[in-house]
Amino acid sequence: MSGQIQIRNMLVDDLPTALNTLLATGGRMQMAYAWFCDGQPRVCYLAAPGAGQAFECWSVAVPSGGLPSLASIAPLLGWYEREIQDLVGIVFRNHPEPNPLVLERGEHTPPLLPGAKGVVMTTAPHALPEVEGEDIQELDFGPVRADVVESAQFRFFYIGERILRYQPRLFLKHRGMERRFQGLTTEAGVVVAERVSATASLAHALAYCQAIEDAAGCEPPPRALVWRCLLAELERIYNHLHYFGHLADATTLKVGQAQGRWLEEQTKQLLAHVCGSRLPMNLLTPGGLRRDLQLPDDFAGQLAALEKETRYYLDMLSDTSSYIDRLQATGVLSQQVAFDKGATGPIERASGLDRDLRRDHPYADYVMLAPEVALRDAGDALARAEVRVEELRHSFTLVERAVGRLKPGEVCSTCVPRPDSFGLGWAESPRGSLFYAIYLDQQTRLARVKIKSPSYSNWRVFPFTVHDSNMMDYAINEASFGLSVAGCDR
Amino acid sequence: MAFWTLFGLRKGSASTKWPKAVDDHGQQGVLGMPKVLDGVCAEGCEACIEACPTQAIGRKEGASQSGIFIDYGRCITCQRCVEVCPEPILQASDTWALGVRNRDELCWQAALQTPEATELGQRIQTRFRRSLHIRHVDAGSCGGCESELQALNNPFYNLHRLGIYFTASPRSADLLLVTGALTRSMLGPLRTTWEAMPEPRWVMAVGTCAVSGGIAEGGYTCGHGLDNEMPVDVYLPGCPPNPAAIIHALLLLVGRSSQHIHAGRLP
Known part of the structure; x- marks a missing residue:
């Protein structure tokens, strides 16, 4: 465990004061999760005091009566508490939204309790608000929706064009990936991490490997660190290009959609040339890379051509008034809601929250690559798109800088995990902050892996931009968030 | 708006002719499913079987010279078996077109x-x-x-x-x-x-x-x-x-x- 995280054992009664102090001094909560220490349940609240300061794990033993809910102080904790209750069975008292979130609660043993048997479980029922009034209509949408999209279910309460309330039901795709890690060796765990959310496969592998390296106290060689950033930025490029293709589609700009998809395809084909996989997978391992990679001979030329085409494409989009008009003032997310509900990545940066793990808690080679952080205040769909425009342009620069820093050398150092150890790893994925907290057992096998994915945070926020908006804007607003369902559901 | 139409026309067609044009599938460099080559495994070596995260690999007399066989319906192309194999028996391949009717x-x-x-x-x-x-x-x-x-x-x-x-x-x-x-x-x-x-x-x-x-x-x-x-x-x-x-x-x-x-x- 490195100096980048401190463990503070705390008493339950001290939690509200500590949390209030953290928020008053500009810090924030990242996540909460439960694990078992010598068979006894504990809950860890991961606090981020601020840029450059060590993360803090506030660890509390769970008394028999459960824990008080902290969701009224830090609303973003609400979902974590409900998930802990569903998966581990710990009760949170006085929770403002006490319904199950992930799984149906019932007779079965919660799946993350030690010794839970292999019962097949179902998703929590749709928790619908009580909406009363004349002329209110209900629309149930999904889980099977038009086109090729991920499965999720939505309920709209609306009058005419006006949406009064919007309630998504997620976790239909909950695959129990956190439990899937348990009992695996640290090397084998990477393969699972890559398949938690494949459109951020590299970010997941990276955060996971860094957590293991934190627990083992090892450091990958410089060449591996540079490669990790290079691949992570290529992953961001294809994801952001996909985003613009999708956004152009939502605003019925057909040529714009085709061009976005074509540029995304070129990036994926470039990735296949570089690393043997269109979605960068099967590359990382604790300690570095699984094998050395070589840039194709014409890489610089291909990248420059792609960058030129991308810039031209982004300029054309910003010159299109019909596209800009549809984004402006659509789905406004205020800075307060973004902070309270825990928005992350381009979403929070479009609402004026200046945070980026690559700069604030640098990992791999990012200290040397010096990433710039794009920021907007408006909080509407246009601001979310503009943040991604800047990030996309800047990612090309970061790839070029990384290529310049790629020196010959080893790509993997020995990484021997320690028994009974803990590690935390993080990465700024294309969609925002991603955390892996891992606990190893005495045989150095994975005992508990907790994943905080960016889409879990952003799906929590998204409905607040839909309530009291227009049906016409819904598809555009959803596209402007660029959410992944798999990442949220895990 | 008109510039999108012009842009679209100027770009022309980006479509591949594949499968008519045999090599223009755009998957150059993609690592596909592993191949089992002829050869004899080291005494007692089960490295690939243990490394496979989805139990796709097994041993069956006569399946190949070494007895190693792969159920490609279980393979997630993670390449771990290829990496751990001490002999030149399991090899990365560029084969990915694996649709079957049965x-x-x-x-x-x-x-x-x-x-x-x-x-x-x-x-x-x-x-x-x-x-x-x-x-x-x-x-x-x-x-x-x-x-x-x-x-x-x-x-x-x-x-x-x-x-x-x-x-x-x-x-x-x-x-x-x-x-x-x-x-x-x-x-x-x-x-x-x-x-x-x-x-x-x-x-x-x-x-x-x-x-x-x-x-x-x-x-x-x-x-x-x-x-x-x-x-x-x-x-x-x-x-x-x-x-x-x-x-x-x-x-x-x-x-x-x-x-x-x-x-x-x-x-």
């Missing part, structure tokens, strides 16, 4: 006869006259298969040029294309979609999760492959299968391409 064709078998598969191809060809409308259902994927399915409609693959379309309504679909680990909660919507499709209807399992459960198999919400839930006509493993592999499998279904893998042996 699940057993993805496994090694001494003698395999599939008259049903041949007959199925002929029936589809007569019924659909080579065009196909697809309804996709994500039944618990990691998003990788969707990423590659969405790519099918980009200008490069341009699925429409082959007369194949994704459709919103199951009422107008000929083929149900299923991805994901078949979570318990998605089984209901999946079955409802299938029942809403007019007959004759066909089912394709895309991605190793839908074929056999994949990396999430054995989870507390997941299944063991689509053929436990409904009859499957074409299986396409891959993690995720790339767009060209998906096109190959779709053409295989409508009888416009031939199967590349037989009895668990890569070409």
Whole structure:
């Protein structure tokens, strides 16, 4: 465990004061999760005091009566508490939204309790608000929706064009990936991490490997660190290009959609040339890379051509008034809601929250690559798109800088995990902050892996931009968030 | 707005001619499923079997010179077996077009006869006259298969040029294309979609999760492959299968391409 995280054992009664102090001094909560220490349940609240300061794990033993809910102080904790209750069975008292979130609660043993048997479980029922009034209509949408999209279910309460309330039901795709890690060796765990959310496969592998390296106290060689950033930025490029293709589609700009998809395809084909996989997978391992990679001979030329085409494409989009008009003032997310509900990545940066793990808690080679952080205040769909425009342009620069820093050398150092150890790893994925907290057992096998994915945070926020908006804007607003369902559901 | 029209016209066609143009599939560099080469394993070595996260590798007398066989329907192309093999027996390959009509064709078998598969191809060809409308259902994927399915409609693959379309309504679909680990909660919507499709209807399992459960198999919400839930006509493993592999499998279904893998042996 490195100096980048401190463990503070705390008493339950001290939690509200500590949390209030953290928020008053500009810090924030990242996540909460439960694990078992010598068979006894504990809950860890991961606090981020601020840029450059060590993360803090506030660890509390769970008394028999459960824990008080902290969701009224830090609303973003609400979902974590409900998930802990569903998966581990710990009760949170006085929770403002006490319904199950992930799984149906019932007779079965919660799946993350030690010794839970292999019962097949179902998703929590749709928790619908009580909406009363004349002329209110209900629309149930999904889980099977038009086109090729991920499965999720939505309920709209609306009058005419006006949406009064919007309630998504997620976790239909909950695959129990956190439990899937348990009992695996640290090397084998990477393969699972890559398949938690494949459109951020590299970010997941990276955060996971860094957590293991934190627990083992090892450091990958410089060449591996540079490669990790290079691949992570290529992953961001294809994801952001996909985003613009999708956004152009939502605003019925057909040529714009085709061009976005074509540029995304070129990036994926470039990735296949570089690393043997269109979605960068099967590359990382604790300690570095699984094998050395070589840039194709014409890489610089291909990248420059792609960058030129991308810039031209982004300029054309910003010159299109019909596209800009549809984004402006659509789905406004205020800075307060973004902070309270825990928005992350381009979403929070479009609402004026200046945070980026690559700069604030640098990992791999990012200290040397010096990433710039794009920021907007408006909080509407246009601001979310503009943040991604800047990030996309800047990612090309970061790839070029990384290529310049790629020196010959080893790509993997020995990484021997320690028994009974803990590690935390993080990465700024294309969609925002991603955390892996891992606990190893005495045989150095994975005992508990907790994943905080960016889409879990952003799906929590998204409905607040839909309530009291227009049906016409819904598809555009959803596209402007660029959410992944798999990442949220895990 | 007019500049988009001009831009579109000026760009011309970006579409590949594949599969007519044999090498223009756009998958150069992609590492596919591992190959079993001839050779004898080191005494007692089970490294590949232990390294495989989805139990795709086993040993069976006569399956190959070393006895090692791979169930490609379980393979997630993670390449771990290739890395741990001390002998030149398991080798990375560029083979990815692995669509088959019979699940057993993805496994090694001494003698395999599939008259049903041949007959199925002929029936589809007569019924659909080579065009196909697809309804996709994500039944618990990691998003990788969707990423590659969405790519099918980009200008490069341009699925429409082959007369194949994704459709919103199951009422107008000929083929149900299923991805994901078949979570318990998605089984209901999946079955409802299938029942809403007019007959004759066909089912394709895309991605190793839908074929056999994949990396999430054995989870507390997941299944063991689509053929436990409904009859499957074409299986396409891959993690995720790339767009060209998906096109190959779709053409295989409508009888416009031939199967590349037989009895668990890569070409």
